[in-house]
Amino acid sequence: MTDFLHYAQRGHVVTLTMNAPERRNPLTGNTAVDEFLRAIERIEADDSVRAVILTGAGTAFSSGGSIQEMERQSSGEVTGMEIRRDYRRGIQRLPLALFNLEVPVIAAVNGPAVGAGLDLACMCDIRIASENALFAESFVKLGIIPGDGGAWLLPRIVGLSRAAELTFTARSIDAGKALEWNLVSQVVPAGQLLATANELADAVAANPPEAVRLAKRLLREGMHTRLDTLLELSASFQAMSHQTADHRAAVTAFLQKRMPVSGSN
Incomplete structure (x- = not known):
């Protein structure tokens, strides 16, 4: 994973850095999706990983889709059915993989997150932004639509009206507006991101x-599940949680008025 995505681990935290700054970290027309999927598989297989940070090298978070790839798709060299297949076998695997990853993912948006780059940030659980960040759901400006799940993710984060405004106008908003609209939870100086x-x-x-x-899984399931179904799932997850060594240690520590010592540390 050295061509596009840099994988670094510090204790229980993995940082994934999109590392094509000269092209503003595009997600198509390269190995980005395959590298993301390999990284997610690696994280899933490593129980020591408890949190993931996703960011971009250089001045941009991600420019989204490659213009060169769009030019190829519109040139007549490939059929509509081939493009559909490419989406299903390509970038559409990314939201599914990130959605199903149980380790929390924090998007550290260092600069512009445009088109699929904004949608990538929306695939993460938490988004924080530097003051240099910009956000644009820019697909219609290029005569296309969000093909990577953005039309499902964005309204669930900012609400339907604001998602529609971003999608139909293709305008960009700055970090301050993103905070106001709950697209991000924090805005910090670039050097502190x-x-x-x-x-x-x-x-x-x-x-x-x-x-x-398990808490992340419940939050994710709650995005599309009925309340009674989610309550049933919560009961099952809670039954498992009550039997863990970490829960027993926490209860004992609380009763003894001391900090818990987790067996998972």
Whole structure:
């Protein structure tokens, strides 16, 4: 994973850095999706990982789709059915993989997140932004539509009216407006972005990992599940949680008025 995505681990925290700054970290026309999928598989297989930070190298978070790839798709060289297949076998695997990853993912948006780049940030659980960040759901400006799940993700984050405004106008909003619209939860100076992301990731990683994973699964399922179904799933997850060593240690520590010592640390 050296061509596009840099994988680095510090304790329980993995940082994934999109590393094509000269092209503003595009997600198509390269190996980006395959590298993301391999990284997610690696994270899933490593129980020591408790939080993930995703950011971009250079001045941009991600420019989204490659213009060169769009030119190829519109040139007549490929059929509509081939393009459909390419989407299903390509970038559409990314939202599914990130959605199903139980380890929390923090997007540290360092610069412009455009088109599929904005949608990539929306695939993460938490988004924080530097003051240099810009956000644009820019597909219609190029005569196309969000093909990577953005039309499902964005309204669930900012609401339907604001998602429609971003999608139909293709205008960009700055970090301050993104904070106002709840697209991000924090805006920090550019020089403090990764430090803030690491502090947040450490706070996540300090908690019992199985409880965090199950809590993320409930939040994700709650995005599309009926209340009664979610309550039933919650009861099952809670039954498992009550039997863990981390829960027993936390209860004992609380009764003894001391900090818990997690067996998972």
